């Protein structure tokens with residue numbers, strides 16, 4: 094279903110930067126081990142673990158998936174199947190801030206596309222991409238339920254409502270500093 | 272997620288008006304003051320735009336105390352951080368003490384509204400279980416555990432006529448009865464809080480405003496069917512609801528409403544929160560259960576129904592947030608009371624979110640059976656800016672667009688289905704004359720084709736084909752045979768799909784074709800978009816009244832506008848992407864679309 098995720102699958106695991114391979118990087122290993130230890134007793138833990146890794150580390154790369162599958166004694170295909178199915182999981186690191194444009198019905202009819210155009214212009218990257226300084230990743234997202242504030246943009250966990258192309262500059266400037 | 276660890280939350284208004292009055296400097300000062308005091312990790316600063324005192328802005332609200340501060344300056348903010356946040360002393364001189372803030376999502380009830388489900392939203396503090404208890408909270412649970420047998424609870428729910436609010440409208444009591452009849456020790460209760468329909472946020476508001484009502488409904492359901500474990504499956508897009516639920520579960524445990532031997536009646540029940548990961552199809556019950564089990568959220572055929580073999584193969588009832596939030600009232604006030612609201616087959620109230628081109632958008636709660644027209648004109652105050660009503664979209668991406676001639680139709684499961692739409696979970700989008708119905712059909716198809724899980728070929732490929740055709744039509748490349756092709760594809764997708772997603776996916780196309788066929792024909796035959804929406808079929812032009820302020824040229828993302836200061840500007844049609852930003856930023860109404 095999510096063709097864009099499939100496209101980002103590397104040809105061979107060796108092409109992945111070693112920096113996030115938990116087998117190579119002890120720090121990464123410790124974080125993942127702690128998350129697995131906290132959740133693996135629960136039924137249906139794979140999703141919980143992946144959700145937590147995505148939230149804490151920001152992505153679930155191929156080497157990370159390998160490591161998790163090993164640890165949980167499940168086939169890699171199960172982990173990979175989940176990561177590619179749900180749109181919240183990403184295999185590539187996201188930027189520091191995730192700017193998500195709500196494309197729910199209310200936001201769409203009140204000009205979300207204009208905000209996207211403007212933001213692409215400001216940041217110089219296309220939807221789905223991360224700025225070279227790794228500050229921002231811009232994405233479209235499903236209705237965030239802030240319809241009375243349409244068009245809405247979610248930056249990290251914060252909702253910014255009633256946006257105009259002009260206001261996007263101020264919104265982005267706020268996050269640039271932190 | 273770290274949000275739950277913040278000890279204070281500050282809502283800062285950044286409406287255009289407050290921004291103009293320096294809200295940005297206020298925020299900078301606030302962040303600096305928090306940093307200086309080492310409070311950055313303890314205090315969460317949120318930007319919002321619905322605080323409602325912009326006339327006295329810039330303003331902010333500090334939670335948990337709920338103190339509104341107005342007329343802010345950078346110095347005032349520094350003082351508030353030092354006094355209020357550090358020492359817990361409210362700074363009276365900036366405090367707003369007038370009428371309570373207005374809430375644009377949930378306003379005072381309009382004519383013909385009836386607040387039962389949302390009676391406590393915005394009234395009680397959701398993070399304080401005692402306020403819920405003061406509103407007869409957990410009294411229904413106590414009544415069930417002490418006075419009613421599980422069978423009597425089910426009979427009460429059956430008698431009330433309550434139907435599931437998640438979309439299909441299946442009688443809640445029947446579902447519970449099936450599950451209760453299963454002879455096994457392990458059963459589950461699931462609360463479906465995945466609310467994925469774009470334009471719908473009723474469930475979010477109930478979870479954020481009255482989470483214990485949902486927990487109480489789950490407890491009563493668990494008692495009725497003999498389950499001891501419940502799950503709430505909430506979508507990840509709702510961080511505040513997630514936080515509120517976590518607090519509610521913790522407090523319910525502390526007060527002994529969750530856990531072992533509840534109210535000393537020997538009943539054990541606990542609830543765990545599971546969070547989705549951004550897949551719309553997980554709102555479908557079998558897909559949702561697969562997701563809780565930690566698998567890809569793909570639907571499976573029914574039967575067996577979840578009430579017989581659900582989560583981990585055990586009997587499971589899965590109900591929507593609002594279905595469960597109704598239960599306490601039915602127990603407390605009696606099934607006859609509940610059945611007295613609504614029409615013959617549709618009892619009680621229903622919450623809806625109104626979005627789009629009406630005067631009052633936001634949440635409403637109305638008795639079932641009210642007409643579409645009453646909602647649009649009486650409850651929502653009619654169409655904005657004096658424009659004409661064109662259509663109302665009900666039921667989300669699997670729903671349909673209903674034109675003016677059916678405004679007298681009562682909103683209930685049967686009548687909406689008869690028009691080719693559905694009730695769905697309660698999103699209503701009202702569209703005025705400036706909306707292109709082909710574009711709307713394309714919008715929903717884009718959604719469903721992306722969210723199709725891919726298991727059923729007709730859904731996976733068929734929605735893709737329909738989208739391609741609609742995209743061509745919107746781009747002015749439609750062919751006369753396209754309409755027939757759309758109709759055929761729609762039929763085969765409905766016939767060949769396992770779950771409600773595929774079965775309902777063509778509804779936006781089928782209904783727009785049925786009620787707005789002329790608009791398709793205008794796109795295909797005349798290569799015109801009558802509503803002037805489809806980018807490839809419209810052009811923007813600058814009038815001679817342009818004073819040459821250069822704002823449009825600066826804002827044009829494709830650098831298509833040229834012109835000198837104080838001279839009429841010009842849009843290069845070869846570069847123009849028809850994004851419309853120029854028209855939205857022009858203060859002189861000097862740009863037109865044709």
Ligand SMILES: Cc1cc2nc3c(=O)[nH]c(=O)nc-3n(C[C@H](O)[C@H](O)[C@H](O)COP(=O)(O)O)c2cc1C
Nearest residue numbers: 435436437463466467554555556590591594771772
């Ligand atoms: C594609 C799809 C998405 C759905 N999304 C939701 C949803 O977000 N919330 C919900 O309560 N029900 C949703 N449903 C309906 C559920 O499958 C199920 O009928 C409902 O949770 C039952 O609860 P109820 O009887 O209380 O309505 C969806 C169904 C389909 C086919």
